[in-house]
Amino acid sequence: MRTQVIKPRIREILSKELPPELVKLLPKHWVRIGDVIILPLRRELEPYRERIAEVYAEVLNAKAVLRKGHIHGETRKPDYELLYGDDTITVHVENGVKYKLDVARIMFSPANVKERVRMARVAKPGELVVDMFAGIGHLSLPMAVHRKARVIAIEKDPYTFRFLVENIWLNNVQDLMTPYNMDNRDFPAENIADRVLMGYVVTTHEFIPKALSIAKDEAVIHYHNTVPERLMPEEPFATFKRVAREYGYETEKLNELIIKRYAPGVWHVVVDVRVYKK
Numbered sequence: 001m002r003t004q005v006i007k008p009r010i011r012e013i014l015s016k017e018l019p020p021e022l023v024k025l026l027p028k029h030w031v032r033i034g035d036v037i038i039l040p041l042r043r044e045l046e047p048y049r050e051r052i053a054e055v056y057a058e059v060l061n062a063k064a065v066l067r068k069g070h071i072h073g074e075t076r077k078p079d080y081e082l083l084y085g086d087d088t089i090t091v092h093v094e095n096g097v098k099y100k101l102d103v104a105r106i107m108f109s110p111a112n113v114k115e116r117v118r119m120a121r122v123a124k125p126g127e128l129v130v131d132m133f134a135g136i137g138h139l140s141l142p143m144a145v146h147r148k149a150r151v152i153a154i155e156k157d158p159y160t161f162r163f164l165v166e167n168i169w170l171n172n173v174q175d176l177m178t179p180y181n182m183d184n185r186d187f188p189a190e191n192i193a194d195r196v197l198m199g200y201v202v203t204t205h206e207f208i209p210k211a212l213s214i215a216k217d218e219a220v221i222h223y224h225n226t227v228p229e230r231l232m233p234e235e236p237f238a239t240f241k242r243v244a245r246e247y248g249y250e251t252e253k254l255n256e257l258i259i260k261r262y263a264p265g266v267w268h269v270v271v272d273v274r275v276y277k278k
């Protein structure tokens, strides 16, 4: 998804139109999601931003170019400026999984690729996975596609949910995956999941009791959260363990991985925890 080398053709075209000191500042990195490009653009290049985007789009054969913004809010919506094109809905293929999404409105992080691939390996055929923060199926589609796991995918944002449903059909896993457009706090079933995905950050700890109620008496929970560096490596497992104990569960840490840097001094971390009802 991430490309490192500026194409000579881009430089050649733009060096005829931009002052030489600005040509040096042209982005050398960009992210490609399907046929949409996300370009980080320096402030100095702003007066030329639409033309720059047009040239990148033509040379890289993309239908839209967005300028990188921030991801924020409960539904983790990215904040992008559309620099070129008008259609930001695309299909991105990764690890044999098709993800249809609107890049301008739905988060799809290149840095989470390892985790999406890892989830395709950890799932077991036939087990029941509940994905509490499904998005477009980022983490759970690979489990159904590659491991034939059964998945209940819960997503509360209606626009994101639309793509989750489309992706289930696009990947031909409609017999394995059941989507629910609801807040996971209202999900009624208890004691059903062999595995629970908590692919969310910042306030994920508030959802631990719900995850435990969805999990079987013995289950694996993939608990994501953001952690200030000074609290690592104890966190985030210490919080999970404390809450689980309050609700009558023993815990065993199976694995812990850093997903990516979230903000200066703050990391997005995932811990795999086996829980046992006491």
Ligand SMILES: C[S@@+](CC[C@H](N)C(=O)[O-])C[C@H]1O[C@@H](n2cnc3c(N)ncnc32)[C@H](O)[C@@H]1O
Pocket (backbone or CB within 6 Å): 074, 075, 076, 107, 112, 132, 133, 134, 135, 136, 138, 139, 154, 155, 156, 157, 160, 182, 183, 184, 185, 198, 199, 200
């Ligand atoms: C950033 S996405 C993460 C997708 C995927 N789990 C991953 O880790 O790559 C989180 C999704 O959770 C959804 N979400 C947030 N709070 C929720 C809740 N209480 N119930 C259901 N979905 C929720 C958001 O709308 C968003 O689509």
